[in-house]
Amino acid sequence: MPHVTYFGAVSLDGRLAGPGDDLAFLDLFEGTFPDGPYHMEIVIAGFDSLVMGATTFRVIRERIAAGLHPTWPYGDRPAWVATHAPELPRVPDAPDLRPFAGDVRQLVAQIDPGLTRTWLVGGGDLAGQFLAADLVDKIILGIAPALLGRGPALAEGTFPLRAFHLADLQRSGSAVALCYERAR
Amino acid sequence: MPHVTYFGAVSLDGRLAGPGDDLAFLDLFEGTFPDGPYHMEIVIAGFDSLVMGATTFRVIRERIAAGLHPTWPYGDRPAWVATHAPELPRVPDAPDLRPFAGDVRQLVAQIDPGLTRTWLVGGGDLAGQFLAADLVDKIILGIAPALLGRGPALAEGTFPLRAFHLADLQRSGSAVALCYERAR
Numbered sequence: 001m002p003h004v005t006y007f008g009a010v011s012l013d014g015r016l017a018g019p020g021d022d023l024a025f026l027d028l029f030e031g032t033f034p035d036g037p038y039h040m041e042i043v044i045a046g047f048d049s050l051v052m053g054a055t056t057f058r059v060i061r062e063r064i065a066a067g068l069h070p071t072w073p074y075g076d077r078p079a080w081v082a083t084h085a086p087e088l089p090r091v092p093d094a095p096d097l098r099p100f101a102g103d104v105r106q107l108v109a110q111i112d113p114g115l116t117r118t119w120l121v122g123g124g125d126l127a128g129q130f131l132a133a134d135l136v137d138k139i140i141l142g143i144a145p146a147l148l149g150r151g152p153a154l155a156e157g158t159f160p161l162r163a164f165h166l167a168d169l170q171r172s173g174s175a176v177a178l179c180y181e182r183a184r
Numbered sequence: 185m186p187h188v189t190y191f192g193a194v195s196l197d198g199r200l201a202g203p204g205d206d207l208a209f210l211d212l213f214e215g216t217f218p219d220g221p222y223h224m225e226i227v228i229a230g231f232d233s234l235v236m237g238a239t240t241f242r243v244i245r246e247r248i249a250a251g252l253h254p255t256w257p258y259g260d261r262p263a264w265v266a267t268h269a270p271e272l273p274r275v276p277d278a279p280d281l282r283p284f285a286g287d288v289r290q291l292v293a294q295i296d297p298g299l300t301r302t303w304l305v306g307g308g309d310l311a312g313q314f315l316a317a318d319l320v321d322k323i324i325l326g327i328a329p330a331l332l333g334r335g336p337a338l339a340e341g342t343f344p345l346r347a348f349h350l351a352d353l354q355r356s357g358s359a360v361a362l363c364y365e366r367a368r
Contacts, residue, residue: 012323012338012339012348013308013338013339014197014198014199014337014338015198015337018345025345028347128333131333132333139196141196145347145349145367146346146347146348147343147345148339149315149316149339149340149341149343150340153197153198153337154196154197154198155196155331156334157333157334158333158334161202161208161330163212163329163330164196164331165358166329166355166357166358166359166360169353169355174348174349174350175350176353176360178196178360180196180358183358
């Protein structure tokens with residue numbers, strides 16, 4: 001089984017986005033963590049596979065279409081997309097997209113044995129399913145210094161209290177990076 | 185106008201409680217911050233007045249009735265309770281409860297001029313009203329190392345992005361305390 005890390009960024013009120021998938025609050029990370037273990041590209045370089053929900057996939061495609069991302073931001077890593085759609089739309093520069101519908105335990109079991117470091121990209125519903133199955137091994141969380149008031153939470157779902165232990169924290173300007181490991 | 189601090193504790197997914205007002209996750213703070221500026225009683229000692237929403241008030245009363253709090257935990261400070269009820273139930277050891285209905289700007293204007301350090305206790309709806317009126321000067325936030333999946337968020341409401349700057353952060357075990365000041 002791969003080691004699954006939920007890496008994401010939230011507002012102070014625990015939201016992944018504002019209303020209408022607004023990600024403007026992410027601008028508050030601009031210039032933070034210029035190097036070191038929480039530099040976004042360095043964190044991403046540590047993953048060899050991705051899982052994401054259908055909404056996250058849609059938002060990324062919309063951002064590419066709007067010119068907000070120049071291209072698929074995750075390279076050629078295999079990316080499993082939890083979706084009920086029978087097939088996924090093509091995305092330029094995303095060579096290895098794999099639709100999946102079903103239990104997240106089966107999704108994780110599908111990940112090639114050679115892939116051991118999986119990034120759970122989001123969103124909150126898929127994270128809730130992973131947490132319900134106790135499949136989240138690590139959380140790396142960027143906290144933006146702002147409140148949104150509306151928008152999806154980091155985790156949504158019904159599961160027992162999932163406790164982690166804090167492995168590390170760092171600040172950069174007004175941004176905070178927290179790294180947690182599952183306390184099983 | 186008093187200086188208003190939103191002091192509260194959330195789960196990693198930004199929730200003030202789990203389903204059914206469950207506060208079991210607060211046990212994860214047990215033994216953390218044994219002294220220093222983020223010891224709960226030391227933070228509370230810095231306030232001379234309180235504001236809270238009707239749900240927070242009800243939950244506190246229920247916890248007193250259930251023996252989870254021995255008594256009203258906030259001493260004899262004047263406490264404004266945002267409620268549409270015409271009067272508030274009596275609470276032992278809470279000598280100065282003041283019901284309020286209306287705009288939070290008027291609530292803050294009612295606070296006696298001699299009171300200058302107001303604790304916004306919660307919950308998320310009232311905090312959303314304070315944020316909408318840009319009346320939150322400071323946030324002191326304890327982050328518990330756990331996810332809940334359901335429950336009310338730290339802030340709920342419709343307001344422009346409210347950015348703060350990080351004044352301080354500290355860890356104690358797996359708990360984190362963050363202190364933010366409003367960047368106006």
